[in-house]
Amino acid sequence: MSVRVRFAPSPTGGLHLGGVRTVLYNYLFAKHHGGEFVLRIEDTDQTRFVPGAEDYIFNCLKWCGLQPDESPVHGGPYGPYRQSERKEMYRQYAEKLVAEGYAYYAFDTKEELEQMREENKTEENPSPQYDHRVRLKMRNSLALTEPEVKALLAANTAHVVRIKMPQNDVVSFTDMIRGEVNFQTGLVDDKVLLKADGMPTYHLAVVVDDYLMKITHAFRGEEWLPSAPVHLLLWKYLGWESSMPQWAHLPLILGPSGKLSKRDGAKYGFPVFAMNWTDPKTNELTEGFFERGFLPEAFVNLLAVLGWNDGTEKELYSMDELIANFDINRVHSAGAKFDYEKAKWFNQEWIKQLSAEQLRVQVEGYFLSAGIAVDDIAKLDKVIELVKDRCTLLPDFVQQAGFFFKAPETLELDAVKPKWSDDKKQFFVEYVDVLKSVGNWEVAAIENAFKELAAAKAIKPGELQLPMRIMLVGGKFGPAVFQIAEIIGKEETIKRVEYALSLL
Template structure:
């Protein structure tokens, strides 16, 4: 291989939202480039105009930006090998398609879609096999191999639509070494004559990505395993165009599987099981169906990237939490698994929780301010930071924070009436009132002092913490679960705590009355 520098590309089609599998492909390309001091390039493969979706390209770029996977060359960045949209490189593909025609390595096919559909149906009904446009049929179909030069010229003068197909040689084998799967072999008799230039003048993926990879000096093609079966055609095209010495190395990534491991993960799985499969919110332009992304579900980008990095690859040890720098150093393409990786949303939640725990309050607040301003504006930053400190180990996503910490921000918080009915004893009202008075009189109003006050009160009254503390927590927070009760009271402050304690006994009595009724 003649490449002197690692250059990889992420080349999505703007036909919809960027799926989590595409994000993983982009990440692996990025890690590989960074590990070897190479270049990560974004190329938009928009040759399929029939499937083009408005807004998809922007969505792809916005997603990569959120994740910090920034290309050094691309549609927005520019670069020495542009344009970086295939639709803007149309004339180049015609040149090479014509070169293959002139060399007798490709041919013009005038078959209509209706004719080909009829052939497929005939094969399925009578031959019980799928129709394949290859050496066994090419010399009797409506193409420049079967038709006379005069007939071809007449069709061209009549502006009859045609495609250009590559001519696969017979009785040969195509070999290449895949960095993930090892030695791969294809029998050319099993390959069809792929269309390389469509009737609308646009190239297919097969021609366009070969031409672009060659001119952009791509050293490694790292992509999903769905392209493995097409790689034989791509190897042949490199050979046909005389570029064999510049052919990149190939690595085909395993599929991302459904949570139960059967079949490829799809956006329908996310809707069915209630988890995101896109990095960011996506609204289908036609149906207006909305899909929430990992970002809107409260994931930190670093946690999301760490999670997907281990879907099909691991560093060879038990290490799981890895920063981007660590991932770059540890990444080894030969340690990518050949088998599919099962998507586990619970594991994704675990990763996000670890990153929330590790992040400083300032970092989290800055992220709230940028991405969730309504949460950031719930209180002043100093108060928010104190509350956040109490909940960082109790939430898995950032959007859980407002609801989990609702007692700190609103008097309209959840009250566990079942626990109130169970724990509140009207005959203990005097005991509760004395405890509340002790708490309100504590100075300074700090966690350690509040705890000491309650402990001394329990000892003085010869009571038990199991009698006192549940009532105190229900009065302050409404539920029995949550952070340390005394830390909560310190953060809330004496005024809010006093108001809650004074209102609690009347509320408890009203709940008890509802029970007695």
């Protein structure tokens, strides 16, 4: 059977980098085995639905290069791929479970549930569950007579369907990362499977959809481990045990103080979402890696090795290399700590690896945002190759290379003034005249003219290069100063030197 994996997000907000890593591991596993990657939208909880969140998810995955084979956007043979559009099919499975004694109707009101929790609260158990200890004291089809149940159903009394968890069983499965995992069923509450509005909960929907969509492997975060016994029993009770996918529960991504969260990002100043997300209710902006200036190649690479390695010391991988090398059995079971400085290192290394042509569109976009027009693509490519080793994030290109296309608006003349003299000023006045006569405008000619005049004036060239740099660039940074002069051209070089002289 062909490998089929899925990512099933809820459209409730931004896409955390842990979510993207889950997508990535699913995607790599599918592609490594020549299988399909399915994206299914789990929007059964309509109270948490956030407009725009679904489009945002697809935009994030498109930027990362993790396009699904099947989805609400891409279509496919097992649609629809939004759970809200599959609503009618879930009730039949819930009713089957009730009919066979594996689930029951619960008619309890909100007030009755609150009363149950209050009456059963103890110091050891401050949040009592709806489980085998209380179910027969509640208003459900296990405690009521058959005529009472039929009357309530006939009157369309609001009710949910709950799974009837066994009291003393042990259920187990083999996790592809953690090995054998066992659960005492008596410690798990009777989860709601079908809500009063007819919508399934995650527990019922994920099992039904994985079965109908022929999912062979299910990779999800370890926060879903406590729900595993419910899902195991549903696969068994619905008669689908032999079709149950192999599971792998991925470790958490850790921040400075536990599970990585938005609060960590806000406190320590790094992004935790793939792309910018603005909460439409609070208008709160959470910054993304895309807007911070990360390359998708670097973002995918850093996530891949955040909890996985191929057994070597290698750290930099292209997507093709990740697909070829990925093995779910080499994912660590312990949490992986996110290090933003290391994330920036990945981005810097990828900027170095990519060609000017590969970086051009993104760099030009940052230039335009900064009000810098680029009218010479060949020049832009040359500049990118010249400065890319100095850039960690894409916006760095503006500072490291913007002056090639636009004269600096401010000059750090305070760095020049302490050692400035009339002799140095006279040097630059004469150097301008020399530059006007340079016929072959290239680095060697510009530099030779500089050094010859400095020797004639008995001034060390090193004392003149910093002023020259600040005149052309505006500050104490950038590549070799004569390379800068060659690229910006004779007329612009002379113009910038003359302007700086007018201020000194």
